[in-house]
Amino acid sequence: MSLPSLNSLRAFETVARHKSASRAAEELGVTQPAVTQQVRLLEGHLGLPMVRREGQGLSLTAEGRALAARLAEPFAEIADAVAEAIGRQRGAGVLTVTLLPTFAQRWLIPRLTSFQAAHPEIEVRLSATARLCDLVREDVDLAIRFGNGRWPGCDSRPLMTNDMFPVINPHLAESKPLRDPADLAGHVWLQVEAEPRTGDWDAWLTAAGVAGIEPAGWLSFEASSHALAAATAGLGIAIGHRPFVIDDLAAGRLARPFETVVESGEAYYLVTAKSRTRPAAVTAFADWLMAEAT
Numbered sequence: 001m002s003l004p005s006l007n008s009l010r011a012f013e014t015v016a017r018h019k020s021a022s023r024a025a026e027e028l029g030v031t032q033p034a035v036t037q038q039v040r041l042l043e044g045h046l047g048l049p050m051v052r053r054e055g056q057g058l059s060l061t062a063e064g065r066a067l068a069a070r071l072a073e074p075f076a077e078i079a080d081a082v083a084e085a086i087g088r089q090r091g092a093g094v095l096t097v098t099l100l101p102t103f104a105q106r107w108l109i110p111r112l113t114s115f116q117a118a119h120p121e122i123e124v125r126l127s128a129t130a131r132l133c134d135l136v137r138e139d140v141d142l143a144i145r146f147g148n149g150r151w152p153g154c155d156s157r158p159l160m161t162n163d164m165f166p167v168i169n170p171h172l173a174e175s176k177p178l179r180d181p182a183d184l185a186g187h188v189w190l191q192v193e194a195e196p197r198t199g200d201w202d203a204w205l206t207a208a209g210v211a212g213i214e215p216a217g218w219l220s221f222e223a224s225s226h227a228l229a230a231a232t233a234g235l236g237i238a239i240g241h242r243p244f245v246i247d248d249l250a251a252g253r254l255a256r257p258f259e260t261v262v263e264s265g266e267a268y269y270l271v272t273a274k275s276r277t278r279p280a281a282v283t284a285f286a287d288w289l290m291a292e293a294t
């Protein structure tokens with residue numbers, strides 16, 4: 001029996017991975033009907049159904065699951081080989097890092113000058129996004145992720161732990177002293193209205209054994225970086241996560257009025273794809289990151 005076309009196999013593998021023809025079309029840069037047609041050509045060639053349509057979604061048949069499992073690694077290796085070829089063409093010193101926007105702004109960017117000084121031959125490109133990038137198939141060399149350290153197909157190394165506590169502008173703390181957590185009632189509280197930060201204040205108040213107090217007012221923000229900028233400007237008190245406030249605390253732009261902290265069950269990790277080779281630029285950057293985080 002002759003082999004199916006590579007296009008139909010690629011289309012099916014992408015559909016199987018995303019469980020969506022439209023998302024597969026986005027990755028492949030073609031239309032959804034074109035993807036659907038390639039999958040149908042594969043089914044016709046094999047004489048077997050690969051995909052089962054269920055309302056607005058789809059699932060794989062038993063035969064489809066078996067074939068998808070065998071195709072995943074070879075296509076990942078092809079993607080890796082192409083990425084390496086592109087890397088050689090554009091220069092081995094280009095490194096793409098994906099990470100959360102707040103981590104980039106509050107921790108990594110202020111430290112990048114020391115890496116550039118040590119490795120002027122390496123160009124670092126930051127992709128600051130909350131989206132979980134595919135380290136195998138996308139043009140990304142390394143990720144800094146927050147979580148439990150377990151991501152399929154990836155190796156991860158603990159970078160830094162995370163805990164949280166209130167932070168305040170030192171001048172505001174002088175004008176309205178905080179001798180006890182109950183004194184928080186006289187201040188404006190800065191709240192982040194985005195998961196997983198929405199419960200930060202409740203978690204800290206519970207840890208501090210404080211109940212039944214209300215702030216003088218609320219200011220709400222969509223991102224931690226905005227709330228911390230407001231705290232630095234003296235607009236109120238924010239809950240600071242250690243990696244995002246250590247520089248401001250050290251410089252005296254923020255103060256920590258209480259010793260109570262809330263430990264997080266998750267941490268920041270340095271993450272790379274298992275199936276990809278690690279160029280010298282990736283190793284150099286990873287080693288520098290680990291040294292900076294200690």
